[in-house]
Amino acid sequence: MLAFCMLPFSCIKDHKVEHFIIDKSASAMEWKGYLKDGSGNxxxxxxxxxxxxAEPGMITGGQISFPLSSLININLPTDELKQQLIHHLQSxxxxxxxxxxxxxxxxISMVPDKDISHTYHVAGELIMLGKSNPVSFPVKIKLQGERLEVTGETGIDRTLWGMNYASDESAPDxxxxxxxxxVQFKVVALRKVH
Structure with a gap:
């Protein structure tokens, strides 16, 4: 989920707050979950x-949303199996x-990595099932004109949000x-023109 907030660039004029809108058609996050034997979906x-x-070279915050209605499976062999999985995940x-x-x-924040060029550490709150938990992860940022591209990957433990279905490790395969x-993500954000 991601960290597109790190504009280390002079995108703000006269210290006015500017908005950068995520381009839905150019952005996506890929997810992967695993069964006991290491296979998964x-x-x-x-x-x-x-x-x-809020000022040149500094992103002060943002809200990123992932609509669950847009969940898609890409590895199962038939549309029927894909829909069964997605309906279960949405249940x-x-x-x-x-x-x-x-x-x-x-x-909440994004801090440049002193040792790795164009890399930042983003920190924030991830909200699922009505519960919020802190998460942090590294991201890479590339700016081309008004187009900001952020890429990265991380992992989360679903049980921290109370998602405990099929989480008993003693259960059979x-x-x-x-x-x-x-999760892996590529996010493209464009400066909003007022």
Missing amino acids: NGTIKVTGRLFA RDFFDMATYPHIRFDI GMYVKPGID
């Missing part, structure tokens, strides 16, 4: 939201989309889903 979810910058066993239609990431979810 993967897919994508869309990314929306905006970033805020109360996992993300409970009917009650919580979005996952949200609120950016096929009945245990590992708590860890791996």
Whole structure:
């Protein structure tokens, strides 16, 4: 989820707060979950939201949203199996989309890595199932004109948000889903023209 907030660039004029809007068509996050034997499923979810910058070279925050209605599976062999998995992920066993239609990431800070060029450490709060937990991870940033591209990867433990379905490690193969979810993301944000 991601960290597109790190504009180390002079994008702000006269110290006014500027908004950077995430380009939904150019941005996506890929997810992967695992069974006990190491196999698993993967897919994508869309990314929306905006970033805020209050002075040149400094992003001060932002809200990133992941609509659960946009969940897609890409590895299963048939559309029927893909839909079965997605409906299960959207059910109360996992993300409970009917009650919580979005996952949200609120950016709190982003700090440059002193040793690795164009790399930053983003910290924020990830909100799922109505519960918030702190997360942090590294990102890489590339600016081309008004186009900001942020890429990175991280992992989360779903049980920290109370998503405990099939989390009993003593269960037989096929009945245990590992708590860890791996994500990779590419986010493109464009400066909003007033």
